[in-house]
Amino acid sequence: MKILISNDDGYQAPGILALYDALKDVAEVEVIAPEHNNSAKSNALTLNAPLYVHRSSNGFRYVNGTPADCMHIALTGLLGYRPDLVVSGINNGANMGDDTIYSGTVGAAMEGYLFGVPAIAFSQVERNWAHLDAAARKARELVLQMAQQNLIGSSAWLLNVNIPSLPYEQLGHVKLCRLGRRHVAEPVITQQSPRGETMYWIGAAGPIKDDAEGTDFHATTQGHISITPLKVDLTDHDHLGYWAQTAAKLSAA
Numbered sequence: 442m443k444i445l446i447s448n449d450d451g452y453q454a455p456g457i458l459a460l461y462d463a464l465k466d467v468a469e470v471e472v473i474a475p476e477h478n479n480s481a482k483s484n485a486l487t488l489n490a491p492l493y494v495h496r497s498s499n500g501f502r503y504v505n506g507t508p509a510d511c512m513h514i515a516l517t518g519l520l521g522y523r524p525d526l527v528v529s530g531i532n533n534g535a536n537m538g539d540d541t542i543y544s545g546t547v548g549a550a551m552e553g554y555l556f557g558v559p560a561i562a563f564s565q566v567e568r569n570w571a572h573l574d575a576a577a578r579k580a581r582e583l584v585l586q587m588a589q590q591n592l593i594g595s596s597a598w599l600l601n602v603n604i605p606s607l608p609y610e611q612l613g614h615v616k617l618c619r620l621g622r623r624h625v626a627e628p629v630i631t632q633q634s635p636r637g638e639t640m641y642w643i644g645a646a647g648p649i650k651d652d653a654e655g656t657d658f659h660a661t662t663q664g665h666i667s668i669t670p671l672k673v674d675l676t677d678h679d680h681l682g683y684w685a686q687t688a689a690k691l692s693a694a
């Protein structure tokens with residue numbers, strides 16, 4: 442089994458080091474990750490500048506680009522082979538509900554999925570690396586179990602996994618979930634720069650709106666590990682009928 446690892450927190454982040462250590466004797470593992478923090482870069486690709494790949498003393502390769510850049514160049518020429526699995530993370534903080542739209546952790550995994558490789562995005566719920574060893578151990582178990590069930594190397598799928606920041610013994614079982622929802626984001630924060638200009642800082646993600654039973658928010662609050670299968674089709678299938686009528690009126694007018 443060949444596993445390609447990336448993340449969005451950068452190649453030196455504790456989460457990717459823990460993930461590599463957890464998987465390195467399970468498979469042939471390569472790390473190709475952003476040089477710097479790229480949280481909230483989603484699936485962004487860098488088209489206006491060249492990308493450079495360097496190798497760190499620990500063997501990890503790092504790129505002056507986004508998580509999706511890393512996976513894109515890896516899978517379109519850099520690697521020279523096709524990995525059986527893409528694993529992204531372990532992210533420093535939750536990627537649940539609407540977070541998945543913005544997440545660079547999910548973006549790296551999604552890039553693998555778009556190229557036909559099964560992919561998993563791993564995130565820890567809290568943003569302080571507490572009990573990272575437990576999350577890495579669970580990630581390893583999950584990958585091993587999926588390999589045993591012959592789910593790896595077959596058709597492509599995309600899983601989003603969130604692990605509560607708890608000691609290993611306190612982690613609940615794995616729960617299949619749908620994404621919850623957040624309220625809209627907090628207001629932008631403005632400050633005065635030393636040169637007298639107004640600076641704008643993107644505000645925090647919104648508070649939780651839908652954490653009903655069955656959601657990722659609900660499961661992780663109960664101490665469970667949430668797994669949500671994701672797809673890329675953004676079509677509003679539920680309202681295609683409504684829009685068909687509306688579109689007919691538009692073209693008649």
Ligand code: MN
Pocket residue numbers: 449450479480481532533545546
């Ligand atoms: Mn991140």
